[in-house]
Amino acid sequence: MNQVQMVTSAANPRIRLLKSLQSVKGRRESGLFPAEGLRLTGEIKAPWKAETVALSASFYDANRDALPQVVTDTLQAGGDVLCVPDALFGTLCETQHPQGILAAVRRPEMLPDDIAAGNNPFIIALENVQDPGNAGTILRTADAAGADGILLSKGCVDIFSPKAVRASMGSVFHIPAVYTDDLRGTLRRLQKTGIRVFAAYLDGSRSLYDADLSGGSVILIGNEGSGLSADVAEMADERIRIPQPGRAESLNASAAAAVIIYEALRQRLGGERNAY
Amino acid sequence: MNQVQMVTSAANPRIRLLKSLQSVKGRRESGLFPAEGLRLTGEIKAPWKAETVALSASFYDANRDALPQVVTDTLQAGGDVLCVPDALFGTLCETQHPQGILAAVRRPEMLPDDIAAGNNPFIIALENVQDPGNAGTILRTADAAGADGILLSKGCVDIFSPKAVRASMGSVFHIPAVYTDDLRGTLRRLQKTGIRVFAAYLDGSRSLYDADLSGGSVILIGNEGSGLSADVAEMADERIRIPQPGRAESLNASAAAAVIIYEALRQRLGGERNAY
Numbered sequence: 077m078n079q080v081q082m083v084t085s086a087a088n089p090r091i092r093l094l095k096s097l098q099s100v101k102g103r104r105e106s107g108l109f110p111a112e113g114l115r116l117t118g119e120i121k122a123p124w125k126a127e128t129v130a131l132s133a134s135f136y137d138a139n140r141d142a143l144p145q146v147v148t149d150t151l152q153a154g155g156d157v158l159c160v161p162d163a164l165f166g167t168l169c170e171t172q173h174p175q176g177i178l179a180a181v182r183r184p185e186m187l188p189d190d191i192a193a194g195n196n197p198f199i200i201a202l203e204n205v206q207d208p209g210n211a212g213t214i215l216r217t218a219d220a221a222g223a224d225g226i227l228l229s230k231g232c233v234d235i236f237s238p239k240a241v242r243a244s245m246g247s248v249f250h251i252p253a254v255y256t257d258d259l260r261g262t263l264r265r266l267q268k269t270g271i272r273v274f275a276a277y278l279d280g281s282r283s284l285y286d287a288d289l290s291g292g293s294v295i296l297i298g299n300e301g302s303g304l305s306a307d308v309a310e311m312a313d314e315r316i317r318i319p320q321p322g323r324a325e326s327l328n329a330s331a332a333a334a335v336i337i338y339e340a341l342r343q344r345l346g347g348e349r350n351a352y
Numbered sequence: 353m354n355q356v357q358m359v360t361s362a363a364n365p366r367i368r369l370l371k372s373l374q375s376v377k378g379r380r381e382s383g384l385f386p387a388e389g390l391r392l393t394g395e396i397k398a399p400w401k402a403e404t405v406a407l408s409a410s411f412y413d414a415n416r417d418a419l420p421q422v423v424t425d426t427l428q429a430g431g432d433v434l435c436v437p438d439a440l441f442g443t444l445c446e447t448q449h450p451q452g453i454l455a456a457v458r459r460p461e462m463l464p465d466d467i468a469a470g471n472n473p474f475i476i477a478l479e480n481v482q483d484p485g486n487a488g489t490i491l492r493t494a495d496a497a498g499a500d501g502i503l504l505s506k507g508c509v510d511i512f513s514p515k516a517v518r519a520s521m522g523s524v525f526h527i528p529a530v531y532t533d534d535l536r537g538t539l540r541r542l543q544k545t546g547i548r549v550f551a552a553y554l555d556g557s558r559s560l561y562d563a564d565l566s567g568g569s570v571i572l573i574g575n576e577g578s579g580l581s582a583d584v585a586e587m588a589d590e591r592i593r594i595p596q597p598g599r600a601e602s603l604n605a606s607a608a609a610a611v612i613i614y615e616a617l618r619q620r621l622g623g624e625r626n627a628y
Contacts, residue, residue: 216603216607220600220602220603221596222597247599251599283626283628285618285626319497319617319625321498322494322497322498323523324492324496324526325521327496328492328519328521328606331492331493331609333607334603334607334611335610338594338614342561342615349562350561352596
């Protein structure tokens with residue numbers, strides 16, 4: 077079993093790796109993403125794995141008799157656990173007041189079609205959603221509603237960025253989030269298996285409350301400012317609009333997603349609605 | 353009719369007033385709040401009124417032949433319109449790349465009971481919601497759904513802060529947002545008029561989809577971390593839970609609000625669901 081290593085140099089390769097995870101480039105090149113704080117790192121259980129964990133010196137001093145499970149797991153699996161001076165630790169974190177624990181987690185390798193493997197799939201697909209808070213919040217809502225996974229177009233924000241991971245409140249560890257270079261092609265393959273694609277569309281021809289979302293479904297949510305591209309929207313089996321009897325021009329992307337995801341859940345639960 | 357005034361000094365009283373609106377204290381003391389950019393200032397129509405408008409010099413130069421309506425309206429009503437050097441203008445704005453127009457708008461004077469004056473009222477009440485993005489997004493969702501207004505406990509974030517106003521996407525100008533020093537007392541008075549209070553509660557005894565939200569209703573949403581206080585939750589006619597068959601521990605406050613507001617709308621629309 078490995079031991080906790082004392083590291084004080086910013087030039088240490090593990091420290092440089094952790095620091096690189098703040099950028100999209102660093103995350104892409106390493107295939108890792110950062111999870112900060114006790115709550116998020118507490119979600120790192122199989123099949124997830126921390127390859128490196130950093131602890132601030134003051135966190136280590138305060139907790140050395142009862143280190144978090146992720147520390148023990150990582151040492152046992154032969155990973156690196158570093159104890160780092162508080163000031164250096166601060167440079168590795170995005171938050172202003174870090175709790176003193178940061179892990180580098182391997183991104184899962186999944187294919188878009190993997191998330192549609194179950195019975196009666198329930199999938200959320202995002203096209204060019206740009207705000208990490210929206211992307212993380214939609215992932216959290218999809219997780220709460222028991223969706224099978226979330227598909228992201230190449231043009232979406234990185235859902236493994238610190239802000240998105242934080243907004244997901246751990247849901248990034250619960251349901252698969254998979255990028256596709258070819259959203260149209262992926263949707264077409266899913267449609268061939270009988271899954272129906274519903275596009276959230278301001279001028280959709282069908283009211284949300286008139287659509288049948290109880291079967292295998294993909295719910296498509298577009299960019300915050302411009303909505304869905306015409307190319308992707310035209311692939312939908314139905315374009316649904318959320319009723320807006322008030323004066324707002326539109327809903328926030330994560331609010332719109334919540335409304336549609338939960339109408340789908342309401343329909344899918346049917347007579348079991350009160351069981352949850 | 354007033355004329356556009358050239359102002360170059362940060363010590364000018366109007367400039368100091370505009371700058372003060374970045375803080376809660378400044379907004380409270382003046383009874384004004386700032387609206388930045390063309391989209392938001394474009395919403396300032398009666399009964400709303402800009403008391404002061406500032407334009408950046410480059411915005412003024414580019415638009416002097418066709419100034420926005422709010423500029424003409426403000427000059428005609430005897431308000432101040434200032435043309436300010438770009439660098440000084442930048443210090444008055446919260447955004448990184450301001451569009452060049454900023455208005456100081458008078459906050460409306462409304463009492464909590466005013467928003468329940470209509471038939472079959474539909475009200476959202478927030479207790480200690482802290483995040484300006486959440487508060488603004490909930491206001492936007494309530495507006496889209498045609499709610500009558502939003503009640504805020506004293507402990508909520510300032511809904512007239514620049515971040516919340518921006519997140520509301522103009523909805524702050526569409527439906528009333530009213531603070532109450534005594535949320536319990538206000539709820540009690542509303543209940544006496546026949547309005548029912550529904551508390552969003554993780555362990556609520558009734559499923560959302562089993563609750564009758566079609567009548568006069570207040571939907572109560574609590575703090576992001578701790579939910580509703582016991583004091584307020586115990587006043588609810590019903591504690592409703594949003595079904596969460598998945599693994600997330602809870603929903604984001606604005607996502608939870610969207611789900612409940614839209615289930616209420618679905619029930620309230622009844623047979624008219626497809627008309628919107």
